[in-house]
Amino acid sequence: MVWIVSFARYMKDRWKTGVLLLFVLITAGILGLVYSVSWNISVYTAAGITAAFFLGNFLEYQSKKSYYEDVFGKFNRLEEKYLIAEMLEPADTMEEVLLAEILQEANKAMLEKVNAYKYIQEEYKDYIELWIHEIKLPIATSKMIIENNKSDVTKRIEEELNEIEGYTEQALYYARSSHANKDYCVRRCRVKDVVGEAVKRNKQALINQRIKIQIEQADQIIYTDSKWLGFILNQIIQNSIKYRRETEAEICFIGEEKKDKVILLIRDNGIGIKPGEVSRVFDKGFTGSNGRIGKKSTGIGLYLCKKLCDKLGLGIELSAQENVGTEIRITFPKNSFTDLSEE
Amino acid sequence: MDKILIVEDDEKLRQELALFLIRNGYDCTGLERFDNTLEDILALDVDLILLDMNLPNMDGGYVLKEYRKLSDIPVIVITSRDNEMDELLSMHYGADHYVTKPFNTQILLAKIVAILKRTKGPASQEKISCGQFVLNLSKSRIEKEDRIAELTGNELKIIKILVKNKGNIVNREDIMNDLWDSEAFIDDNTLTVNITRIRRKLEEIGLQDIIETRRGQGYILLDN
Incomplete structure (x- = not known):
């Protein structure tokens, strides 16, 4: 994203002030006619007011432009876009204060939401780990029973058990792999x-x-x-x-x-x-x-x-x-x- | 007979494990109540303890830590918590070995034998007498009066299995299973080659045709 707002585009948003300027110029014109002020002075005053109007707006436009260019520049360089609120310059104007506040509040709300999901996921992962540890006990017991009662039938059951064990382990590592924390030990x-x-x-x-x-x-x-x-x-x-x-x-x-x-x-x-x-x-x-x-x-x-x-x-x-x-x-x-x- | 104590709160697993160990020549008892685990363990006179980590009332890790302050009896930890951290912690608390459920019974048995051998000094297992010859395990050779046949590591393992099951047929898969447990990953052909070599070595010291091949079943060391 870049700051692409031209001065004309900026002025378009401020059409109400333009109407006001027109009103002032017309009023001044009427007053000039009523009090028969000389033509030169009227034109000079009208030009002065118009110039002041555009100059004022242009300066405002320039200061906004530099502010937003700074914001966009930082925003584009950021890897984690949501951190932009932390990167803003200390706010001067009312508008900047409000923008900073909104961003911070929105971030906070989002973080809470993200944490809630994180918690749910962590809880689920803990449950999976617990469940896997539970299921290992009956598997171990079954294997012991087979060991104590060896026959062709139990041998075949043992092969199936081994498969169950394999899938169980896969589930355990799947839960571990999608978890953000490092739960391994080098x-x-x-x-x-x-x-x-x-x-x-x-x-x-x-x-x-x-x-x-x-x-x-x-x-x-x-x-x-x-x-x-x-x-x-x-x-x-x-x-x-x-x-x-x-x-x-x-x-x-x-x-x-x-x-x-x-x-x-x-x-x-x-x-x-x-x-x-x-x-x-x-x-x-x-x-x-x-x-x-x-x-x-x-x-x-x-x-x-x-x-x-x-x-x-x-x-x-x-x-x-x-x-x-x-x-x-x-x-x-x-x-x-x-x-x-x-x- | 070596006495093993099983500290495991799951009744079925405890019974099956006890049955398995008794069949393999150990005297086995299991704790049945877990409200005074540490005192109960200390009150018994045993040679080795199999300890579950997940016990009611008192955590297995704590039991182990406290027990180690008072006794040096070897402890093998049995747990379903399968991660490096728990293993490290158990070892730190003084466990002699760590196996995770579901465990390979043969490996567990091998560990028990190894640990007991280490703590109780080499047992009478140094030499096995088989009537016609003596299998010397520590020197890896077969002795018959003054004639000697040297064996390689794998050959020793194979003849040991045959000697243990003297007079009975041992199938090839069982032999390979045993060898693989001790990290000798030999294949079918290599087993045949090894058996042939053992036969030749036995012949050299005057023991002819004492290992017979039973087609489709396995090998048998004749008992006479």
Whole structure:
């Protein structure tokens, strides 16, 4: 937005004062005629009054122009437009005082509204977290019952339970990811340990589907929330299992230490992704043609991975080739914090 | 027999957990009332405690903190609160290990074994005698009179499972499950190769055909 009000446009708003000027000029003319004032003096007076009128208005216009140009300038430079009320110069005129007051009041009202929604959202997130902790108890108990009563039937039930557990966890991280606060905890951990945990969690499916696991050079130290990272790896592994090739499926984890970062590559030899769809895999709800042919996909997994990586300050990229495989690259930046910590 | 105390307010989980631990050779008791948790725990003489964080009346974290001032008995925290902060806090309060619900029972069992072994000193588990040969766990080898066969890490783990189930069929999936729990992510082919190597090593010290393959079922270490 810019100040584009010309003087003519400004005067158009003040047409009432123009009428007044006309009235004054006519009255003065009539008085001049009645008292037979000389023609010269009449013209001089009329010109004087008109000039004073326009000059006065022009000065007013100039002062308003400089004020609003200042306001618009600040407004345009502001990232958060609603903060304009805090940026205004101390008000001089009545109009400026009123404008500042209105802006401040409007902001306050809006903030209250925003806070109300924030509160509702926070409450909902707390409820989701609580609910998830509650649901974990019956899942744990069911698993114990299965452990104590092993049979082919309970084994099959356990597989379903694992799926329930997976979806439950996804919900927990979804709630966490859309929350404004940082509720993660950065700690020193080894790539190998986090990868190992994630692989172990999918043990059953990986063994049943005869998927080969390779972990290479994964001794690097990284600083991150290992639980969040574990969840991300879990989603990736589950995708690799879901979209595996029929025989000799393989998932490979490779760590790589660079000068300013550590990279973790997760490479599978599965069915890959169509070239046109690769760029959209991190979009929410995107299922792609793989997700639609038989293998149900929610379009949430990778979306969440990306969101969580953004929050943790990690990079995540995906490249894939149809019928060859998919490769995901997670980048852990090294920063000054890393350098200062004890080895 | 090692005695384990379960401090968990959910009755069903407590019973199932106790049943599981008893089946795996532990003496197990559970607290049933939680109005005097700390005193009740202190009154019992146990070797290890499984402690839930979410207890009625008194928070598990507080119980742990107070308990640590008075006793060194190992404590494994079991909780459904799955975040780094709670884990850090539990460790800070003096927990020996932290598992989140729903937990992998085999991993829990392995942790219990490891912690008890550390606190009570190496048990008699150093050497397992199997009649025809002795499995030396600390030296990772099979001994038969004066003949010795050295084993690799994975081979030791596999033969250990077979020895534990001597005379019974162990299926391949169970062996792989066990190996994967200790982060040896071997695949089907590698397992076959390992079994072949173990057989060859056993033959070298004069033990022929003591591991049999039961097609479609698994392997069996013959009991004679």
